[in-house]
Amino acid sequence: MAFTITRSAGDWLPVSAHGNWSARFRQTGESSSADQNITLSLPRYVNSRGSSRSASPLPMSESKFVDAEDSTNEKASRFSRRVLRPDTLIPRRKVTGTHQLMAAVVGVWLAIVVILTCTERVSSDFDPLRGMVQKTKEMVSPFDKRIQYVGRWSRNKAEGSASGLLVSTYFQGAYADIGFTGTSLGIHLGNFKDPVTVSVRIDDARDFTVVPYGREIISLAQNLAPDIKHVARVMFGGQARRTDIEAFYVDRESSLVDIGKPKTKIIEVVQDTYNASHLDAISWPYLLADALQADRILIPGAGMCISNCPNEIMALDKFYFLGSLTAARTLPKYWHFDQQPRPSLIILDIGTSTKKLIDQRLMYKTLLPQDAMKTYRDAVENFVWQMRKKAHKHVPIFIMRPINGALELETQTVVHNLRASGDKNVHWIDSTAWTVAGDDENTNQAKQAAYMMEHVCPFLRPEDECNFLVPFEGRLNSKEDE
Structure with missing residues (x-):
């Protein structure tokens, strides 16, 4: 019987799992009892070295298949004695x-662990100072x-702070009065990347000690007289957008004491010309309040227009009623006027920034002069009406002619319309x-405070206590005159 050995793609691997041949026989041509041509598909082949393999097929030119009729052939006998085993295929895992x-979640988790570990190592370098202060x-x-606290302060809880609590303000010129015993006073600020200017006055001293770039732990006072009560006024200013207080530090076996400060008058000043580089302790709003023994609240709307501002410029008639700059730009967080002391009077030193914006619009011919002035008047009147409706119904309001002389009419x-x-x-x-071109900034600030005192003193003090006021003649007391 003659067999023709052929291979085709459909007949490849005809071996069962137990190593037996699959019964894949197809009859080709005429079938007869004497001679049948049967096509048999075999998966095995013998390479040139005489070994049989069950791996991937080689080309036909490299394969030597054995005829089944040649039973005496040595290669055929070796081939027949080999045990046929199924091919083992390793499947490729699908991703x-x-x-x-x-994998991404695991990678992010590992990155967070590395960052926290590195941060912990960096912060540990500052722990000795913090630990020393907290131990002593x-x-x-x-x-x-x-x-x-005087001004607009927000009290919050903060994880990771020195005491777990945090007192914050977004308004420059805010300050705190503290009574304490012992020889020293310190403060722990949450400001690190955004330092704040800290001005400190101890007891009845006329001068303030200034820390221009205050951050983290600051010594406010040292070598004071022991066993007596001290009063410190700590004022915060500069260009920091936010000031965070985490804790105060006093000597061991010392503590804070009640100041016994009587209820004082409050002067609130709204400015759109706040100068962050000028110390708040020698600005005319603070000098005015200090001379009248009153507290001062400053609303520094530097660079803000009054109403209907262009893009990216905060409107003062909105900012005044909010508690922070961040709240003004994101979610509104309104200031609770009913939970805070009412100001005794309000001074509006506004209009300079709005006048600059009006001039820019006139430059591009987008606003006529008569329309510009009407826009300013309507904005100020609307601002005052909002203050009356939302916060201060009967508080005296003073509207200043800007110091630079603009917008007098x-x-x-x-004021006439209101x-x-x-x-x-x-x-x-x-x-x-109120100012002289040749004077320095400090002199001009003192002049403005003295002139302003003539207007506001009768609203804060008995009339007989304001008789001593005389027009300011431009001469300041100096150390040489004392």
Whole structure:
């Protein structure tokens, strides 16, 4: 019987799992009892070295198949004695989207662990200073009721702070009065990347000690007289957008004491010309309040227009009613006027920034001069009406003529319109000749405070106590005159 050995793609690997031949025989041509041509597909082959393999097939030119009829052939006998085993295929694992997501999650987790580890190592370099202060000093929470905060302060809880509590302000010029015993006073600020200017006055000293780039732990006072009560005023200013107080530090076996400060008058000043480089302790709003023994709240709307501002410029009539700059730009966080002491009077030193914006619009011919002035008047009147409706119904409001002399007629017109509409508690302040071109900034600030005192003293003090005021003649007391 003759067999023709052929291979085809459909007949490849005809071996069962137990090594037996698969019964794949197809009859080709005419079939007869004497001679049948049967095509048999075999998967095995013998290479040139005489070994049989069950791996991937080689080309036909490299394969030597053995005829089944030649039973005496040595190669055929070796071939027949070999045990046929099934081919073992190792499947390739398919990477799915789930696998990729799991790998990404693991990678992010490992990155976070590395970052936290590195951060912990970096912060440990500063721990000796913090540990030394906390071991040798007594830490006082900023929430202590004996601390009197003046200005707009927000009290929050903060994980990771020195005491777990945090007192913050977004307004330059805010300050705190602290009474304590012992020889030293320190403060722990949350400001590290955004340092703050800290001005400190101890007891009745006339001068402030200034720390221009305050951050983290600061020594406010040292070598003071022991066993007596001290009073410190700590004022925060500069260009920092936010000031965070984590804790105060006093000597061991010392503590804060009640100041016993009587209820004082409060002067609130709204400015759109706040100069962050000028110390708040020698600015005319603070000098005015200090001379009248009053507290001062500063609303520094530097660079803000009054209403309907262009893009990326905060409107003062919105910012005034919020608690922070961050709240003004994201989610509104309104200031709770009913939970804070009411100001005794309000001074509006506004209009300079709005005038600059108006001039820019006139430069591009997008606003006529008469329309520009009407826009300013309407903005100020609307701002005052909002203050009356939302916060201060009967508080005296003073509208200043800007120090640079601009908008004099417009400010007068605003006050006239408001009083004509029934608000008799709005007043105009003329600031003509309050400054001299040749004087330095500190002298001009002192002049403005002295002139302003003549206007506001009768609203804060008994009339007989304001008789001593005389027009300021431009001469300041100096150390040489004392």
